Amino acid sequence: MSEENLFRLRVSYVKHGRLRYLGHLELIHTVERIVRRAQLPYAVTQGFSPHMKIAFSSALPVGTASDCEWYDVFLTRYVPAAEAFDALAAASPADLAPARAGYVERREPALEAALTRARYRVALTLAAPSARDAARAEEVLAAVVARREVRYLRGRKVKRIDLVCTFVGAKLAPGGGVWELALDTRSSAEGALRPEVLLRAWEKALALETAGAPGTPAAELVEEALADPLDVRPYGVFAHCEITRVFQKIEDKRGILVEPLPLAAHPAR
Amino acid sequence: MRPAYEDLFHLIEPLLPQVEKPSRYIDHEWGTLSKPEARFRVCLMYPDTYEVGLPNQGIAILYRILNGEEGISCERGYLPWVDMADKMREAGVPLLSLEGAAPVASFDVLGMHVPHEMAATNFLEAFDLAGIPQLSGERGEDDPIVIAGGPSVYNVEPLAPFFDAVLIGEGEEHIVEVCRELERSRDAGLTRAERLEALAQVPGTYVPGLYDVTYAADAPHGFATPRAGTRAPAVVYKRVAADFAATDPLAQSIVPYTELVHDRLSVEVLRGCARGCRFCQAGITYRPVRERSADQVVAAVVRGLARTGYDEVSLTSLSTTDHSQCERMLERLNERLADTGISVSIPSQRLDSFDPEMAEAVAGGKKGGLTFAVEAGSQRLRDVINKNVTEEDLDRAMRAAFEAGWRRVKLYFMMGLPTETDEDIVGIARLADHVIDLAQEVVPKNQRGSVSVSASVAVFVPKAHTPFQWVGQLEREEVKRRQRLLIHSVRHKSVRVHYHDADVSLLEAVLSRGGRGIAPVIQEAWRRGARFDAWTEHFNLERWREAAAACGVDLDAVACTPYEIGMRLPWEQTSPGVSPGFLEREYRRACAAETTPDCTRASCTGCGICPTLGVANKIEEVRK
Numbered sequence: 054m055s056e057e058n059l060f061r062l063r064v065s066y067v068k069h070g071r072l073r074y075l076g077h078l079e080l081i082h083t084v085e086r087i088v089r090r091a092q093l094p095y096a097v098t099q100g101f102s103p104h105m106k107i108a109f110s111s112a113l114p115v116g117t118a119s120d121c122e123w124y125d126v127f128l129t130r131y132v133p134a135a136e137a138f139d140a141l142a143a144a145s146p147a148d149l150a151p152a153r154a155g156y157v158e159r160r161e162p163a164l165e166a167a168l169t170r171a172r173y174r175v176a177l178t179l180a181a182p183s184a185r186d187a188a189r190a191e192e193v194l195a196a197v198v199a200r201r202e203v204r205y206l207r208g209r210k211v212k213r214i215d216l217v218c219t220f221v222g223a224k225l226a227p228g229g230g231v232w233e234l235a236l237d238t239r240s241s242a243e244g245a246l247r248p249e250v251l252l253r254a255w256e257k258a259l260a261l262e263t264a265g266a267p268g269t270p271a272a273e274l275v276e277e278a279l280a281d282p283l284d285v286r287p288y289g290v291f292a293h294c295e296i297t298r299v300f301q302k303i304e305d306k307r308g309i310l311v312e313p314l315p316l317a318a319h320p321a322r
Numbered sequence: 323m324r325p326a327y328e329d330l331f332h333l334i335e336p337l338l339p340q341v342e343k344p345s346r347y348i349d350h351e352w353g354t355l356s357k358p359e360a361r362f363r364v365c366l367m368y369p370d371t372y373e374v375g376l377p378n379q380g381i382a383i384l385y386r387i388l389n390g391e392e393g394i395s396c397e398r399g400y401l402p403w404v405d406m407a408d409k410m411r412e413a414g415v416p417l418l419s420l421e422g423a424a425p426v427a428s429f430d431v432l433g434m435h436v437p438h439e440m441a442a443t444n445f446l447e448a449f450d451l452a453g454i455p456q457l458s459g460e461r462g463e464d465d466p467i468v469i470a471g472g473p474s475v476y477n478v479e480p481l482a483p484f485f486d487a488v489l490i491g492e493g494e495e496h497i498v499e500v501c502r503e504l505e506r507s508r509d510a511g512l513t514r515a516e517r518l519e520a521l522a523q524v525p526g527t528y529v530p531g532l533y534d535v536t537y538a539a540d541a542p543h544g545f546a547t548p549r550a551g552t553r554a555p556a557v558v559y560k561r562v563a564a565d566f567a568a569t570d571p572l573a574q575s576i577v578p579y580t581e582l583v584h585d586r587l588s589v590e591v592l593r594g595c596a597r598g599c600r601f602c603q604a605g606i607t608y609r610p611v612r613e614r615s616a617d618q619v620v621a622a623v624v625r626g627l628a629r630t631g632y633d634e635v636s637l638t639s640l641s642t643t644d645h646s647q648c649e650r651m652l653e654r655l656n657e658r659l660a661d662t663g664i665s666v667s668i669p670s671q672r673l674d675s676f677d678p679e680m681a682e683a684v685a686g687g688k689k690g691g692l693t694f695a696v697e698a699g700s701q702r703l704r705d706v707i708n709k710n711v712t713e714e715d716l717d718r719a720m721r722a723a724f725e726a727g728w729r730r731v732k733l734y735f736m737m738g739l740p741t742e743t744d745e746d747i748v749g750i751a752r753l754a755d756h757v758i759d760l761a762q763e764v765v766p767k768n769q770r771g772s773v774s775v776s777a778s779v780a781v782f783v784p785k786a787h788t789p790f791q792w793v794g795q796l797e798r799e800e801v802k803r804r805q806r807l808l809i810h811s812v813r814h815k816s817v818r819v820h821y822h823d824a825d826v827s828l829l830e831a832v833l834s835r836g837g838r839g840i841a842p843v844i845q846e847a848w849r850r851g852a853r854f855d856a857w858t859e860h861f862n863l864e865r866w867r868e869a870a871a872a873c874g875v876d877l878d879a880v881a882c883t884p885y886e887i888g889m890r891l892p893w894e895q896t897s898p899g900v901s902p903g904f905l906e907r908e909y910r911r912a913c914a915a916e917t918t919p920d921c922t923r924a925s926c927t928g929c930g931i932c933p934t935l936g937v938a939n940k941i942e943e944v945r946k
Contacts, residue, residue: 071331072579074344079579086352086577086631097663104633104663116339144631146352 059096059106060128061159062137063314065152068119072148077112080122083149084109088126090144093137096127110164110301111240114247117173119298120152123164123313155314168301169241170221170310173248175234178293184263185290187227189271193258194223196271197279203254204282211282219246239304248296253288254279260288324428324464325416325453327363331423333415334406341406345580346372349420353575353630355386356421360395362505364388365419365429365466367399368437369444370856372420375400376576377584379638380472381435383573384497394501397421397429401444404854407451417451426452429466431504433497434485436472439833440826440856445470445484446848456845458486458531463514467504467521471497475528476607477786477893479546480833480840482530486518490526490896491560491607492593494569499524522554526561528896529554535838541890543837543880560898564937566593566612571622577630586634586667587626591619591651595640596921596939599697600708600912601739603785604640607898609931611922611939616647620654623666633664642668643675644922646943652683670695673711675946676719678726691730692723698739699749705915706741708908713753720757724764729772731757737804738782738796741913747804750777751811758814776818779808781827785834786893787900789908794884795831798824825863829855831881837892840880842873901930 068080075083085105088095096106106127113119132140138154145151161167179185197203198220204213221237238246258278262269302310338344366384368375375381381398388396397419402410410417417426426432432454434445449456454465461468470481471489478488489496503524507517522529532554533546548554563569571589578585594611595604614622623635635655642648648668655666668684673694681692696716697709704711720731735750754777761773781801784793796804801824809819832840846869854860870877885891887906904927911918921927923945932938 071335071348071350074338074348075579076343076345079345079581082581082585083577083579085633089631089633090352090628092628097661115344146350148350 059159060131061125061157062128062154063123063125063157064141064154065121065123066149067152068113068122068149070148073116073118076115081109084124087141087144091140093132093140094128094130096129108163110168111245113298117296117298121298121300123301125164153314167303168313169239170302170304171238172299173236174297174299175236175248175252176295177232177234177291179230180289180292182230187225187232190259191225192271193274194255196275197254197258200275200279203250203279205250206282206285214244214246214250218243252294256288256290259290325425327424327428329423330418334418337406337409337413340409342403343580351579352577354421355389355575356397357395361393362501363429364394364396364431364433364501365399365426366396366433367448368435369401369441369448371403372400373580373582376578377582378435379573379588379590384493386573386575387494388497388501391498399426401448410451416453417448427454427466430508431501432466432468434468434470436470436474438474439830442481442833442844443848443852443855446845447853457483469500476603476896476898477834478896479838479892480836480844482838483841485530487521488528490528490558492563494563496526496561500527519552526558528558533895543839543892545890545892546895558896559935562935562937567614567618571614571618572626574626586636587630587632588636588638589619589622589626590639591637591642592639592645597641598708598918598920600789600908601782603788606787606900608640610937613645613940613942615942616651619651623655627664634667636667636669638669643672644945646941646945652680656683673719674715678722691732692728693732695734696753697736698746699735699753700746702915703739703742703746705917706912707739708917710917720760721764724761730774732776732778735777735779736782737779738801740790740793744807747807748811751808754817755813758816774816776820778820780822781824783827783830783834787898789905789912791905792885792887794882797882798828826861828877828881829863829866832877836880839875843870843875846872899931899934904929
């Protein structure tokens, strides 16, 4: 089947509950099996090792949930989007249920390159709520961002992430024992900011404040906290942390955020 | 007191971010069948990690059957990997079932799969994590009844004290009878001892606690006889699903998230193999030979792919190319699955029936490596073991493979077979070299660099209920000498020789040949830290030697001392139905290098299984 005759179905789905512990490859294989179970007329690549023509949005870290994962699957036959959506819903575990489905232009850029903007919702359960001041914590977070980069340990390697490119903004909504942080990020060929990298750096600086002099300026505190990326241990500020990716969008030339699918594409259920 | 059946997932969830592959522990897979409400609960457990255990067809079959029974719910269990096990102990979390995340100790029945000998310490690890006493005799009224079954129960004596009952043979009908009997005896309020005694009346059920072991000069590892007054049978014969074609061809229902080694749909196309290789235990224990029809297989594959969404299907059996309709099945499936990216595979190919077209058809057009079991380096020794392949078969198959474009070939051999001489060892090297010579003849010059031939050599482990059951394993020093001889005999540099670890083989022989006296050694090895012995990085023979010394057992003597014909053997009371006379006759024929034909192609060879068990071979068409 020639490329011209293929239909590009774009699907968004959730990654909730226990299934947030799936790794990216596990997720990819699971979605491919869902598409086969849904009996959609998927296209197959030609050549040595034929496989389904399907492409995914960027990998989500193990343990992070999402309301907005995406894939494009190429079909050899047009299936009304609502029909495809229903078939996928019937073939999916509830925690990976499809959210929307619709067709896009065959020549649109690949999802992974196009979806550069993501927002995360982070629910932070404080270990000692009474000892924490949200305004001060926000100040410390701003000081982390002001350092323009974070060096962190991944496995046994020290890596760095450039915050100038990848950090867009953060907003803290303090509640009783749980703070909710909305974190906006931008990915590029240079890399993407994993929320937990920023959270760990922030938590480390906050932990230092508890241990040391409370009056220290935020910048100094952060400087000292982040000097040695090899120094990792439980910091004990956040008892529990739940991260959810809440949207992934396209950023157009003017900086406007565009939905990967027109909202009208949501099939009526 | 028995722990409550309740969902304790919240206890392991905080551990998940701290362990390797958390998807092993999360359940919620597609296709699970267990029920939240049930009168009788069974947990079937594979004594290794999730990804090793999940593809197991035996558990898939029983899981489906039990969940189809009214009032019974069956869940699965796997052994947590060492990181998780340690964290669970630290946190005081007991072993949980997968579906309900309920304590394994809260079930009515814990069913252990016995896949091979090397799982021995993992049973004990599982009991310990679950909080169930390791010895049957120490379990109380509130503990689950621990049953076991699987391919490796034909000398179960080394494990006997750990299990309350062992199901011998095929479980399709047996597991239901056992569970119904245990439900009945529970509801009748019988004591544990009374329930186990009653359970021994279900045909095929071995209740080790009802047997006494006697040691004598002609029974160095003891033999088991029913204790007077117990009504336990003197010999427990295996159960057989006689009408195999009437069983559900599509056992598998669960589609895992975790990536597995064998991550695909499996359809068992045939059961049993009557080729009669004399070293092979499965060749005896799975008889008679029973085929499904091509129609049944094709329909099951189509239905199974739609149900699971897999992109590969494997037509499994001990020897799939022996199926009388194998070619037709493959043709029809490949036609049906064209342009779907879905491939059909078969587990292995035989040298004497290798067909390059078929090989390509089953590999989805890919030409990866080819693997053949040659087993021995000379025709004489191949006749001894009744491996009826010839050097001409090898020649023809290799030529065809190289001509069709294959470049990588792996040959399996065994070392330490009965009557083996240095000539047979040199023969292995000669065969491997010969395959390289053939490649140089057939493969175009510019592609010769990609030719690779490897010879993988395992140490022979004598198994119960085979014609070689009396034979001892080759001593380790001699194994090492023969390994050196082999290395020095290979001419071509491009032949790679691999050995199976002789330490592992030694322990495998101990666990295959020993009696009930080995159980304390297993327990002592576990106490000293042995678990996951099937994983090279966790296996440590020294630890086993220390454990054996502490129990006054000499591992080398158990592995290597032959039994004399006529001696009492520790496995006589659990029988696949083969007649002892047949095994003895086969052993004598082996020593004389006389071969015995396949009874699905020639007449009956008198193994005794069909008349003893009241079963018969069932073949769809005449076999080639």
